[in-house]
Amino acid sequence: MTTDTAKMPAAGRMGYRFNLVGMLALAVILLWGLVAVFAHLLIPYPVGEIVDFDYFGPMSAQFWLGSDYLGRDMFSRIVMGARYTVGISVAAVAIACTTGVVLGMIAAVSGGWTDTLLSRFLDAMSSIPSKLFGLVVVAAVGSSIPVLIITLSVIYIPGAYRFARALAVNINAMDFITVARTRGENVFYIIRSEILPNILGPVLADLGLRFVFIVLLLSGLSFLGLGVQPPYADWGALVRENIGGLPFGAPAVMFPSIAIASLTISVNLLIDNLPYKIRDRSA
Amino acid sequence: MTNLVEIRDLKVEAKTDSGRIVEIIKGVSFDVAEGEIVALIGESGSGKTTVALTLMGHARPGCRISGGSVKLAGKDMARLSEKARARVRGTEVSYVPQSAAAAFNPAATIMEQVIEITRIHDLMPAAEAKSRAVELFRALSLPEPDTIGDRYPHQVSGGQLQRLSAAMALIGDPKIVIFDEPTTALDVTTQIEVLRAFKAVMRKGGIAGVYVSHDLAVVAQIADRIIVLKGGEVQEAGRTGQILSNAKHPYTRELLAAFEPKARGAAPVVSEARPILAIENIVAGYGAVQRNGLPLVCAVRSVSLTVEKGRNLGIIGESGCGKSTLARTIAGILPTSGGRVIFDGQELAPSASKRTHEQLREMQIVFQYADTALNPAKSIEDILARPLTFYHGMNGPARDKRIAALLDMVQLPGSVRHRRPAELSGGQKQRVNFARALAADPKLILCDEITSALDTVVAAAVIELLKELQRELGLSYIFISHDISVVEAICDEIVVMYAGEKVEQLMPSATGKRPQHPYSQLLFSSVPKLDPHWLDGLERDPELVRAYCQR
Numbered sequence: 163m164t165t166d167t168a169k170m171p172a173a174g175r176m177g178y179r180f181n182l183v184g185m186l187a188l189a190v191i192l193l194w195g196l197v198a199v200f201a202h203l204l205i206p207y208p209v210g211e212i213v214d215f216d217y218f219g220p221m222s223a224q225f226w227l228g229s230d231y232l233g234r235d236m237f238s239r240i241v242m243g244a245r246y247t248v249g250i251s252v253a254a255v256a257i258a259c260t261t262g263v264v265l266g267m268i269a270a271v272s273g274g275w276t277d278t279l280l281s282r283f284l285d286a287m288s289s290i291p292s293k294l295f296g297l298v299v300v301a302a303v304g305s306s307i308p309v310l311i312i313t314l315s316v317i318y319i320p321g322a323y324r325f326a327r328a329l330a331v332n333i334n335a336m337d338f339i340t341v342a343r344t345r346g347e348n349v350f351y352i353i354r355s356e357i358l359p360n361i362l363g364p365v366l367a368d369l370g371l372r373f374v375f376i377v378l379l380l381s382g383l384s385f386l387g388l389g390v391q392p393p394y395a396d397w398g399a400l401v402r403e404n405i406g407g408l409p410f411g412a413p414a415v416m417f418p419s420i421a422i423a424s425l426t427i428s429v430n431l432l433i434d435n436l437p438y439k440i441r442d443r444s445a
Numbered sequence: 446m447t448n449l450v451e452i453r454d455l456k457v458e459a460k461t462d463s464g465r466i467v468e469i470i471k472g473v474s475f476d477v478a479e480g481e482i483v484a485l486i487g488e489s490g491s492g493k494t495t496v497a498l499t500l501m502g503h504a505r506p507g508c509r510i511s512g513g514s515v516k517l518a519g520k521d522m523a524r525l526s527e528k529a530r531a532r533v534r535g536t537e538v539s540y541v542p543q544s545a546a547a548a549f550n551p552a553a554t555i556m557e558q559v560i561e562i563t564r565i566h567d568l569m570p571a572a573e574a575k576s577r578a579v580e581l582f583r584a585l586s587l588p589e590p591d592t593i594g595d596r597y598p599h600q601v602s603g604g605q606l607q608r609l610s611a612a613m614a615l616i617g618d619p620k621i622v623i624f625d626e627p628t629t630a631l632d633v634t635t636q637i638e639v640l641r642a643f644k645a646v647m648r649k650g651g652i653a654g655v656y657v658s659h660d661l662a663v664v665a666q667i668a669d670r671i672i673v674l675k676g677g678e679v680q681e682a683g684r685t686g687q688i689l690s691n692a693k694h695p696y697t698r699e700l701l702a703a704f705e706p707k708a709r710g711a712a713p714v715v716s717e718a719r720p721i722l723a724i725e726n727i728v729a730g731y732g733a734v735q736r737n738g739l740p741l742v743c744a745v746r747s748v749s750l751t752v753e754k755g756r757n758l759g760i761i762g763e764s765g766c767g768k769s770t771l772a773r774t775i776a777g778i779l780p781t782s783g784g785r786v787i788f789d790g791q792e793l794a795p796s797a798s799k800r801t802h803e804q805l806r807e808m809q810i811v812f813q814y815a816d817t818a819l820n821p822a823k824s825i826e827d828i829l830a831r832p833l834t835f836y837h838g839m840n841g842p843a844r845d846k847r848i849a850a851l852l853d854m855v856q857l858p859g860s861v862r863h864r865r866p867a868e869l870s871g872g873q874k875q876r877v878n879f880a881r882a883l884a885a886d887p888k889l890i891l892c893d894e895i896t897s898a899l900d901t902v903v904a905a906a907v908i909e910l911l912k913e914l915q916r917e918l919g920l921s922y923i924f925i926s927h928d929i930s931v932v933e934a935i936c937d938e939i940v941v942m943y944a945g946e947k948v949e950q951l952m953p954s955a956t957g958k959r960p961q962h963p964y965s966q967l968l969f970s971s972v973p974k975l976d977p978h979w980l981d982g983l984e985r986d987p988e989l990v991r992a993y994c995q996r
Contacts, residue, residue, distance in 0.1 A: 341812070362822075
């Protein structure tokens with residue numbers, strides 16, 4: 163028997179394999195996560211303070227990413243913006259996926275009326291265009307961070323529900339679920355202990371994808387002026403504020419866009435290159 | 446006689462997901478003479494299908510032929526280019542798969558698919574191919590040979606489809622046909638027709654064959670020579686008669702011994718008059734309830750039976766006869782539409798969700814496929830711990846001790862505790878499956894085809910285990926199977942089911958009387974025996990066959 167370890171890209175000690183693209187993507191995501199957490203320690207200037215005499219200033223040693231349309235430091239604003247973009251999106255995706263997945267599993271396991279009611283209700287919800295729904299809600303209630311989080315999560319619950327229900331229905335048809343039922347287990351035990359561990363992988367992948375959608379929708383809402391309100395700004399709002407700099411190729415409009423792109427593309431790449439477990443244990 | 450096929454020192458290797466290379470065929474050599482049928486026999490994972498596929502120069506994805514030669518009529522299939530192989534496939538070597546149902550395209554007529562080979566290789570005009578196909582249909586004794594080709598695959602039965610796939614393989618006039626377990630998925634009563642048809646066509650055309658199977662008795666009927674494989678190596682090779690009567694290799698002997706399990710000794714004395722389970726006029730089925738109170742599709746029609754304490758009841762019948770539905774009904778998975786289930790003196794609610802904790806505990810069901818019956822995300826320990834906690838409220842060291850005892854009972858090493866089901870073999874998984882049922886301390890275990898997915902040798906070991914546990918724990922089993930020899934080995938009484946009805950209840954043939962009902966006679970006479978002349982000598986009443994084998 164021959165073993166060629168040379169060809170194995172980064173096989174972990176735990177029997178997992180994780181390729182380079184996935185690791186790079188994870189590094190970018192972690193970086194943004196850390197930036198969001200430690201934003202207050204990183205910023206060289208307060209976000210609201212006008213520090214440059216010029217507007218749409220170029221990149222310099224003093225202002226690393228140039229200055230915006232009022233002469234505020236772009237680096238500080240992007241670093242603080244990470245808090246809003248990452249924070250709001252993480253909160254929204256957590257609510258959306260938890261609710262959707264739990265409801266999806268309940269529907270799959272209960273079947274019958276519960277399933278029909280939940281499915282039709284959420285189908286009806288998903289027929290409302292997401293941007294429009296966001297616009298209407300924010301316009302009606304006014305924009306605040308809790309409102310944004312709830313709106314975004316409500317928009318993405320039906321998708322998470324559909325996905326989890328489809329997976330759970332397949333698992334529910336397995337004999338071990340029948341065994342659990344004839345043992346006399348209740349719905350919640352079946353959901354938590356028998357179904358959830360078996361759908362967790364795909365659900366996590368879906369969570370990542372949904373996170374990307376939420377970042378983009380949040381940026382879209384902010385771009386339309388319905389997101390985070392000035393003087394604070396998330397990345398979408400930064401693009402909107404500085405859109406006037408586009409003809410000059412100002413860094414103030416480029417970097418927030420790059421920030422959005424780097425985060426969403428990294429999440430996508432990470433999902434496509436998640437570490438997977440090596441089943442061949444004798445290696 | 447020249448050799449049509451010469452395989453020399455064939456090696457096939459596979460790459461695992463960690464990039465490690467495993468040799469799955471370790472230097473196999475054998476010949477097939479012209480017009481000879483050679484059987485490759487062995488347990489699952491022995492490499493028998495892999496060897497057969499190399500005859501077409503094919504290795505399954507992730508595998509490759511790494512050494513040796515596969516000479517087919519002078520050409521080395523292992524060295525040919527993919528294009529040259531494609532020319533040989535269908536014209537010189539062809540393949541009959543295990544599941545004909547999966548091999549046919551449901552959207553095209555059978556005739557189109559059968560003559561496809563002649564079209565691809567441009568062998569003959571379509572009209573000629575069609576008349577040749579009809580000839581083959583006739584030779585394979587298919588009903589209505591002139592028109593059966595116009596049907597779609599779903600309009601013919603499984604046995605017919607399997608013969609049609611043989612017609613597909615034979616139309617290009619191959620020198621050799623590979624049969625990959627072609628009768629494994631069929632009922633015994635249909636298997637005979639298919640085997641006969643194969644044998645007749647192969648003999649008449651002087652076509653060589655490689656017959657892959659795990660069933661020694663089936664192989665004995667059709668093969669001239671038998672090659673026993675295990676772990677990718679030839680264990681023994683010889684003429685059929687010689688292998689059956691005078692096997693040299695211990696593994697072959699084990700296979701032969703497993704074929705005829707030891708009959709069950711005298712049943713323990715029945716001390717209680719009350720039966721453990723009595724069912725009365727059970728009706729069950731699927732679909733909406735009709736106006737007459739019956740379900741749309743009735744799978745079980747008014748079946749009554751009783752199981753005495755400490756005794757075993759076998760239920761046999763072909764696929765679709767309602768035997769599994771009956772088990773699911775008794776277990777409350779599928780509520781009855783009529784009739785009563787009386788368990789240990791108490792009438793049970795039709796649905797499991799309405800039964801009491803104790804009632805559920807005392808009757809356990811074990812399913813056929815251990816793969817789907819064990820949660821792949823949990824360790825063996827967790828799987829066994831749940832019923833202990835759930836039924837007996839056990840925790841901590843007491844539970845650990847009990848898990849160890851259970852594993853010991855089903856003869857598994859304690860080291861499997863922390864493994865996941867995917868890391869166990871088929872037989873081990875089935876033992877865990879059974880241990881989980883035992884964890885409940887049941888009085889009755891419903892075994893639904895529990896040995897059908899296992900290799901013969903492994904299945905025999907599981908049956909032995911079941912018998913032993915019964916002696917120790919005083920259990921009763923309801924044992925459902927399509928395999929009569931398995932049922933005879935373990936049961937005190939046998940119920941024969943046909944089309945949802947119980948046709949007869951009898952004793953195992955070793956101890957009891959002969960079957961009386963015509964269907965049971967047909968069923969019992971259809972079980973292949975380890976005698977190469979059995980098929981040729983078998984005579985069946987054509988009236989009976991017509992009455993019961995229409996599907």
